[in-house]
Amino acid sequence: MSAQPRTARGTRTRARLLAAAEEVFASAGYHDASIVKITEQAGIGLGTFYLYFAGKQEIFDEVVDDLNARVRHAMTEAARTAGTRLEAERAGFRAFFRFTAEHPALYRIIRQAEFVSPAAQRRHYENIVRSYVHGLAAAQEAGEVRPVDPEVAAWALMGMGELFGMRYILWEAEDRGAGGPRVEIPDRVLDELMGIIQRGLAPAPAPADRPREDASHE
Amino acid sequence: MSAQPRTARGTRTRARLLAAAEEVFASAGYHDASIVKITEQAGIGLGTFYLYFAGKQEIFDEVVDDLNARVRHAMTEAARTAGTRLEAERAGFRAFFRFTAEHPALYRIIRQAEFVSPAAQRRHYENIVRSYVHGLAAAQEAGEVRPVDPEVAAWALMGMGELFGMRYILWEAEDRGAGGPRVEIPDRVLDELMGIIQRGLAPAPAPADRPREDASHE
Amino acid sequence: MSAQPRTARGTRTRARLLAAAEEVFASAGYHDASIVKITEQAGIGLGTFYLYFAGKQEIFDEVVDDLNARVRHAMTEAARTAGTRLEAERAGFRAFFRFTAEHPALYRIIRQAEFVSPAAQRRHYENIVRSYVHGLAAAQEAGEVRPVDPEVAAWALMGMGELFGMRYILWEAEDRGAGGPRVEIPDRVLDELMGIIQRGLAPAPAPADRPREDASHE
Amino acid sequence: MSAQPRTARGTRTRARLLAAAEEVFASAGYHDASIVKITEQAGIGLGTFYLYFAGKQEIFDEVVDDLNARVRHAMTEAARTAGTRLEAERAGFRAFFRFTAEHPALYRIIRQAEFVSPAAQRRHYENIVRSYVHGLAAAQEAGEVRPVDPEVAAWALMGMGELFGMRYILWEAEDRGAGGPRVEIPDRVLDELMGIIQRGLAPAPAPADRPREDASHE
DNA sequence: AATGAATGAGAGTTCATTCAT
DNA sequence: GATGAATGAACTCTCATTCAT
Numbered sequence: 001m002s003a004q005p006r007t008a009r010g011t012r013t014r015a016r017l018l019a020a021a022e023e024v025f026a027s028a029g030y031h032d033a034s035i036v037k038i039t040e041q042a043g044i045g046l047g048t049f050y051l052y053f054a055g056k057q058e059i060f061d062e063v064v065d066d067l068n069a070r071v072r073h074a075m076t077e078a079a080r081t082a083g084t085r086l087e088a089e090r091a092g093f094r095a096f097f098r099f100t101a102e103h104p105a106l107y108r109i110i111r112q113a114e115f116v117s118p119a120a121q122r123r124h125y126e127n128i129v130r131s132y133v134h135g136l137a138a139a140q141e142a143g144e145v146r147p148v149d150p151e152v153a154a155w156a157l158m159g160m161g162e163l164f165g166m167r168y169i170l171w172e173a174e175d176r177g178a179g180g181p182r183v184e185i186p187d188r189v190l191d192e193l194m195g196i197i198q199r200g201l202a203p204a205p206a207p208a209d210r211p212r213e214d215a216s217h218e
Numbered sequence: 219m220s221a222q223p224r225t226a227r228g229t230r231t232r233a234r235l236l237a238a239a240e241e242v243f244a245s246a247g248y249h250d251a252s253i254v255k256i257t258e259q260a261g262i263g264l265g266t267f268y269l270y271f272a273g274k275q276e277i278f279d280e281v282v283d284d285l286n287a288r289v290r291h292a293m294t295e296a297a298r299t300a301g302t303r304l305e306a307e308r309a310g311f312r313a314f315f316r317f318t319a320e321h322p323a324l325y326r327i328i329r330q331a332e333f334v335s336p337a338a339q340r341r342h343y344e345n346i347v348r349s350y351v352h353g354l355a356a357a358q359e360a361g362e363v364r365p366v367d368p369e370v371a372a373w374a375l376m377g378m379g380e381l382f383g384m385r386y387i388l389w390e391a392e393d394r395g396a397g398g399p400r401v402e403i404p405d406r407v408l409d410e411l412m413g414i415i416q417r418g419l420a421p422a423p424a425p426a427d428r429p430r431e432d433a434s435h436e
Numbered sequence: 437m438s439a440q441p442r443t444a445r446g447t448r449t450r451a452r453l454l455a456a457a458e459e460v461f462a463s464a465g466y467h468d469a470s471i472v473k474i475t476e477q478a479g480i481g482l483g484t485f486y487l488y489f490a491g492k493q494e495i496f497d498e499v500v501d502d503l504n505a506r507v508r509h510a511m512t513e514a515a516r517t518a519g520t521r522l523e524a525e526r527a528g529f530r531a532f533f534r535f536t537a538e539h540p541a542l543y544r545i546i547r548q549a550e551f552v553s554p555a556a557q558r559r560h561y562e563n564i565v566r567s568y569v570h571g572l573a574a575a576q577e578a579g580e581v582r583p584v585d586p587e588v589a590a591w592a593l594m595g596m597g598e599l600f601g602m603r604y605i606l607w608e609a610e611d612r613g614a615g616g617p618r619v620e621i622p623d624r625v626l627d628e629l630m631g632i633i634q635r636g637l638a639p640a641p642a643p644a645d646r647p648r649e650d651a652s653h654e
Numbered sequence: 655m656s657a658q659p660r661t662a663r664g665t666r667t668r669a670r671l672l673a674a675a676e677e678v679f680a681s682a683g684y685h686d687a688s689i690v691k692i693t694e695q696a697g698i699g700l701g702t703f704y705l706y707f708a709g710k711q712e713i714f715d716e717v718v719d720d721l722n723a724r725v726r727h728a729m730t731e732a733a734r735t736a737g738t739r740l741e742a743e744r745a746g747f748r749a750f751f752r753f754t755a756e757h758p759a760l761y762r763i764i765r766q767a768e769f770v771s772p773a774a775q776r777r778h779y780e781n782i783v784r785s786y787v788h789g790l791a792a793a794q795e796a797g798e799v800r801p802v803d804p805e806v807a808a809w810a811l812m813g814m815g816e817l818f819g820m821r822y823i824l825w826e827a828e829d830r831g832a833g834g835p836r837v838e839i840p841d842r843v844l845d846e847l848m849g850i851i852q853r854g855l856a857p858a859p860a861p862a863d864r865p866r867e868d869a870s871h872e
Numbered sequence: 873a874a875t876g877a878a879t880g881a882g883a884g885t886t887c888a889t890t891c892a893t
Numbered sequence: 894g895a896t897g898a899a900t901g902a903a904c905t906c907t908c909a910t911t912c913a914t
Contacts (some may be wrong), residue, residue, distance in 0.1 A: 001276075029256050029332075029333035030246075030333075031249040031333075034320075108332060108333070110331070111329045111332045112249075113249075114326060114329045115247035115249075115250075115326070116328070118392075122389070124383075125384075125385075127252065148410050148413065148414065149407075151405075152407055152410040152411060152414075153410075153414065154282065155378075155381050156378045156381075156384060156411060156414055158381055159377035159378040159379070159380055159381030160373075160374045160377040160378060160380065161377070162374055162375065162376075162377055162380070162381060163373050163377030163380060164373060164374075166343075166345075167373050171340070188367075189367075189370055192366050192367050192370040192371075193370060193374060195366065195418075196366065196370075196371065196374055196418035196419065197418065197421075198417065199408075199416035199417050199418045199420070200413075200414035200417045201238075201414065201417075202417070205340050
């Protein structure tokens with residue numbers, strides 16, 4: 001386990017290392033992210049790194065967990081204010097895409113984790129699924145979502161989010177070049193996506209009358 | 219560009235290198251996949267590698283493109299025999315999951331490509347999307363799929379496929395250990411997934427019943 | 437030169453450092469004995485070390501000199517009560533072996549000194565030789581030891597002691613494992629050794645008695 | 655295990671590495687003998703080292719075993735031509751001292767082995783003891799050596815040789831400075847030493863002549 | 873066409889030592 | 894008197910690539 005600092009100065013140093021590592025892992029990738037680069041980015045000496053982390057892998061894991069906590073926080077915060085489950089879903093997606101735009105590190109780092117730290121990667125996805133399942137199960141009890149297996153639905157939602165984030169945030173950002181305003185997912189695309197999700201998860205209409213299948217949305 | 223062999227013997231050597239590279243990249247990851255490992259796996263001399271490939275990156279790209287072609291072939295072959303578009307989708311997913319189970323390399327290698335060869339990764343996803351868009355557009359003309367933007371729908375399908383492959387094929391395989399029969403996606407899970415997709419993409423009911431289904435959304 | 441403590445507390449700290457250093461040098465070897473390990477073993481802060489010692493080499497030298505003084509003390513104490521020189525020799529050997537068993541540090545540290553601090557090593561051997569020479573010269577005057585060059589005899593005695601200590605104390609201890617009672621040199625071995633020494637150093641018999649003492653040799 | 659070269663060039667390279675390692679270990683000590691120094695001394699590239707040796711420890715072990723074989727060869731060769739056992743002993747010692755003078759590496763490296771490779775060190779001493787025991791046992795059967803435990807006698811001889819080599823060869827050489835002719839052990843010293851050994855191991859005279867030689871020792 | 877010996881830049885990591893607190 | 898955060902030179906080791914055979 002990584003050593004905890006015992007002084008305020010140490011705490012600051014450790015935090016700077018984590019922030020630097022996030023940046024370097026995101027821009028250079030795990031393997032090209034040398035400890036030297038991380039410490040230079042953090043503005044501290046090379047040896048200092050090893051006062052706080054046992055090695056590269058360890059700080060990587062911590063960065064993954066940190067990003068995971070932050071993205072989940074952003075998503076649940078956004079969803080909290082929504083009315084229906086579908087509004088919550090839309091708000092959660094928006095928050096996720098926004099986080100992706102602001103922290104491309106999340107994306108790139110999670111994918112790296114495939115080989116670098118499978119356990120951390122799994123933790124990441126499972127944490128998010130857990131959030132989704134929690135929300136979906138509640139919505140099902142309220143009759144807002146049809147009784148599909150919430151875990152299956154959660155993976156479906158997360159899969160769509162993952163690739164839309166890649167396609168409509170990261171690729172756009174790359175194509176536009178480094179500078180420029182934050183990329184947002186186009187409303188049109190988000191609408192289409194939410195339409196698919198909504199219809200996919202909407203409760204079955206009462207057998208006789210299903211006149212307003214989409215009435216609740218928005 | 220990689221040199222093409224001029225003799226039958228050379229052709230065989232090159233093919234062995236590609237097969238070995240796929241295996242080594244999948245099991246060790248790009249960075250730990252040394253040229254020595256690849257040539258040892260292929261049973262040829264180290265120097266020989268450079269007769270056929272300019273370097274590690276180049277053979278990686280070729281492995282990506284090769285896997286991409288094979289998985290698309292498997293998917294379209296499976297879909298070709300299906301009746302409706304949704305049956306085709308189901309068959310395509312099945313084929314994709316089967317391919318994932320048989321070639322975990324696909325998965326692991328594509329994710330690696332994020333940093334190793336972004337262009338190859340993008341090519342991979344875009345190729346698959348193109349297939350989907352092709353099929354969806356045709357289905358829309360036939361009235362089998364509602365008029366969503368086929369590209370958006372394609373990314374949604376691919377996203378779900380990607381994470382379901384990870385969750386229900388790769389993770390299962392890991393949890394079960396090395397030996398054992400090929401992992402299949404549980405029918406129950408595939409049914410639930412296809413249900414969501416079907417409802418999400420199903421054409422709107424007859425105009426008389428639902429005149430303005432999407433009208434409200436911004 | 438190392439700083440001398442000015443308070444009782446400082447004296448205690450310095451002593452703890454020396455004791456810790458002896459232990460760590462003996463178990464880990466000079467190079468793997470980091471200052472951190474020594475200060476941890478001593479239960480004091482890292483920086484405190486440099487209040488009392490100029491560096492690693494200096495504390496090493498002091499440990500060597502300390503062990504040297506202690507082993508010589510043990511040997512002369514033991515020899516002091518003996519009757520004849522040969523009895524004194526036997527008692528001295530016993531004491532040396534006992535010290536070796538109780539302080540394997542002596543051995544390991546002296547051998548390390550070969551490169552780490554040749555001067556300290558030389559001091560160690562010369563100090564012991566001086567003791568031996570002193571005793572042998574006195575015994576020669578008393579007619580108990582034949583008139584060999586006492587320094588040559590001293591080195592011979594010390595050489596035997598050194599390797600017997602290694603072979604019959606340290607190796608035995610290693611072979612028996614960590615726990616267990618203190619290893620003693622077997623009486624049989626000590627008897628044989630003392631027999632060789634005794635005959636080697638015994639005074640020539642009275643001229644009348646020794647008609648053919650050396651007759652066999654060469 | 656260290657890789658064996660497959661070509662003549664490789665064989666030459668490996669031999670140069672071993673020779674360079676012997677020199678560097680002897681002059682700098684194990685810990686200060688970096689792989690860089692060894693390869694520079696050998697005149698080859700750093701990376702080449704790892705084609706032939708798994709690491710520093712491995713080449714060290716091989717150097718120890720190599721030196722051990724050579725010193726034993728020198729000793730047995732010298733002893734082979736001698737007449738009596740005691741002449742053989744004297745010739746063996748001479749050869750040992752000569753080898754020590756020509757290859758101070760032996761000495762310094764064996765002492766290092768205490769921590770670096772205890773197994774190799776033990777192998778070294780046991781090999782030499784075995785030689786001695788072999789010779790002593792034969793001499794005992796011939797009545798040239800008294801019936802002491804040959805192993806005890808062997809350790810005694812080796813102990814004396816070890817410290818005389820240090821005192822009269824290495825220290826002399828150091829005191830005389832780098833240049834200069836090879837140091838030889840002074841005849842006077844060797845004579846005194848052999849006298850002690852001779853008397854120590856000489857067979858007991860006919861009972862009538864020396865009735866109570868061992869009576870005093872307990 | 874095929875080989876494997878050779879290379880050296882660059883990686884992760886350690887640790888004696890300094891110094892502000 | 895005591896501390897521990899900070900440092901960077903120096904270490905061992907890896908590996909993509911070159912080239913003589």
